[in-house]
Amino acid sequence: MRTALYTLLAVLIVLLSAPELQAQQSDYAVKKSFEERYQRIKNRIDSTSSISELDSLKAQIVLFESDFTPRSKFLDKALYPETFGSKISDLQTHQVLTYDRVYLIQTRGIVITQLEAKIALLTGRLDTLTEERDGLFQELQESRKSVASLRETVKRLSANLQAKDKLIFALIDSIFLPYDKNINQVSDVQKDAISRRLEKANIVARIYEVARDNVKFLEMTQLQPKDYGNLIDQAHQFSNRWSGIRDKVNAVYAAGEAAGTKGAGGTGGKSVPPGNYLDSLLMVWNARLQTTYWSGLAQEFTNKGVAVKPFIDARSFSASIRSYVDSAKATGFDATIFVNEVWKDRIDKEWRESLTKDAMLGKAEYAALDKLVSELSEQKITGKFLLYIAIVLAIVFLGWWFLVRKPKQQPPAQTQQ
Numbered sequence: 001m002r003t004a005l006y007t008l009l010a011v012l013i014v015l016l017s018a019p020e021l022q023a024q025q026s027d028y029a030v031k032k033s034f035e036e037r038y039q040r041i042k043n044r045i046d047s048t049s050s051i052s053e054l055d056s057l058k059a060q061i062v063l064f065e066s067d068f069t070p071r072s073k074f075l076d077k078a079l080y081p082e083t084f085g086s087k088i089s090d091l092q093t094h095q096v097l098t099y100d101r102v103y104l105i106q107t108r109g110i111v112i113t114q115l116e117a118k119i120a121l122l123t124g125r126l127d128t129l130t131e132e133r134d135g136l137f138q139e140l141q142e143s144r145k146s147v148a149s150l151r152e153t154v155k156r157l158s159a160n161l162q163a164k165d166k167l168i169f170a171l172i173d174s175i176f177l178p179y180d181k182n183i184n185q186v187s188d189v190q191k192d193a194i195s196r197r198l199e200k201a202n203i204v205a206r207i208y209e210v211a212r213d214n215v216k217f218l219e220m221t222q223l224q225p226k227d228y229g230n231l232i233d234q235a236h237q238f239s240n241r242w243s244g245i246r247d248k249v250n251a252v253y254a255a256g257e258a259a260g261t262k263g264a265g266g267t268g269g270k271s272v273p274p275g276n277y278l279d280s281l282l283m284v285w286n287a288r289l290q291t292t293y294w295s296g297l298a299q300e301f302t303n304k305g306v307a308v309k310p311f312i313d314a315r316s317f318s319a320s321i322r323s324y325v326d327s328a329k330a331t332g333f334d335a336t337i338f339v340n341e342v343w344k345d346r347i348d349k350e351w352r353e354s355l356t357k358d359a360m361l362g363k364a365e366y367a368a369l370d371k372l373v374s375e376l377s378e379q380k381i382t383g384k385f386l387l388y389i390a391i392v393l394a395i396v397f398l399g400w401w402f403l404v405r406k407p408k409q410q411p412p413a414q415t416q417q
Contacts, residue, residue, distance in 0.1 A: 030071050031078045037064055038087060045091075045098050054099040061091050093196055100193035104178050115178065122171040123201050129164045133213060136160055140220055154221050161213055162234050168206050169241050175201070176248060183248045191255030198252065204274040207242065211281045218288045225350035228293055229357070235289055236359045239282055246275045293354070300346045306338045314361045318369060325372045339377045343370075 041064060045057055065088045068075060075084040136157040140150075175197045179186050186194075198204065214235070223231075250273045294312050301308050308324045311317040328335040347355075348370065356363045 027074060027078070030068075030074065034068055034071075034075060034079075034087075038091065041091060042094060045095050048098075049102055051099065051102055054095060054102060058095055058099075061088070061095060064088075064091075096189060096192050097196060099189050103190065115174065118174050119171060119197065119201060122167055122174065126164060126167050126171070126206060129160055129167065130209075133157070133160050133164070137216070137220070150222070151224075154223070154227065157217060157221075158227070158230060161210065161217060162230070164206075164210050164213075165234060165238055168203070168210060169245075171201060171206075172198075172203060172245055175203075176245070183251045188255055191252045195252040195255055198249070204249065204253075204278070208278060208281060210238070211278070211285050215281075215285050215288050218285075218292050223292065223296065225296065225346075226353060228296075228351075228354040231289060232293075232354055232357050232359055235286060236357075239286070242278065242282065246279075250275045293360075297347075297351060300351070301338075301342055304337050304342050306342050314365070318361065318365055321369050322372065325376050328376055335376055339373055343373045 041057060041060055045054070048054060048057070068084065072084040075087075079087060136153060139153045140157060175194060179190060179194065183191070214231075218231075221227075253273055290313060294317065297317070298311065306324075309316075309320040311320045324335075324338065327333075328338070352366065355361045356366045361369075
């Protein structure tokens, strides 16, 4: 009787625990099946050199994702620290980059390992410059007591920002180099591959960082007139280079969005294309540079007490100088300080290099203004010269007049014998 009772209890325990055991076995089977299928697809991607097979594998990845989506929450826990979504994304990325590599090797003979090595090298150099930049900004804050130290820090920081500028666009060129110049001719798969490379190299964030650093540099630094030449060139060239790749970056960004990846900007979701917010920052950079430049130039006139009309850009500066010269000619007031101490000693010696840039006044307009100021100087010299001549002639005339009016002495009368 007792034996029968124990047997009955054992049967009941087995029956009650069967669903739990079945669930545990099912979860284990799901995890194992997922990992096995994942590895099989990954191995086939690694081993194939056929574009058609890679196209087929892309479809298999879609089916693989669809089959396991109902168990995604369980897999998120079972695959920790990875997730179901990250594993699928890794597989998609691997397929896209492999497809891109095989395509480029077959059609263009490009060795991808060399390309990747170059990208890695440039990325490393950029990271090194970023670390150096952080130190230089700190030095800039601490160097204000010493003029010599401040100037040296400004020089080094400016060189650092320019070097980062060049390296970033060299990196972008390396990523786009294997493909057609016309981005519209590139397949969606390859656009996605470019997007992933841009994201991996953090390109958009790096471009944004350079523009932001230049704005910060202008805000923190007391610049000298001759500092502006390189800064104007850098801003102008940066803007032109960005304009040349803007549409390409936006195109591959859109491809990344369509493929369900983060895209070139690494921002995730349906966010604003990187070209839009980078354009906004470049406008801030240019506005800050223009404001700093023209206010510094205006200070040259203020320091000498020369009252010219206010100016904020090249056009208003030109109009201001012309107006001052015209007024001096019309009224004849003394413009010696304006001509000699402001224009010749400061503007022509210290600011000419930057003013003659095409992005500012340009050589032709600067030459025209310089000629007007020179004529004003010549006019003053000529007036003084004529005045001196008039005074000398007046003195000569008066001398002659007195000599003529002076009565002649009569000879003494002779005594008659």
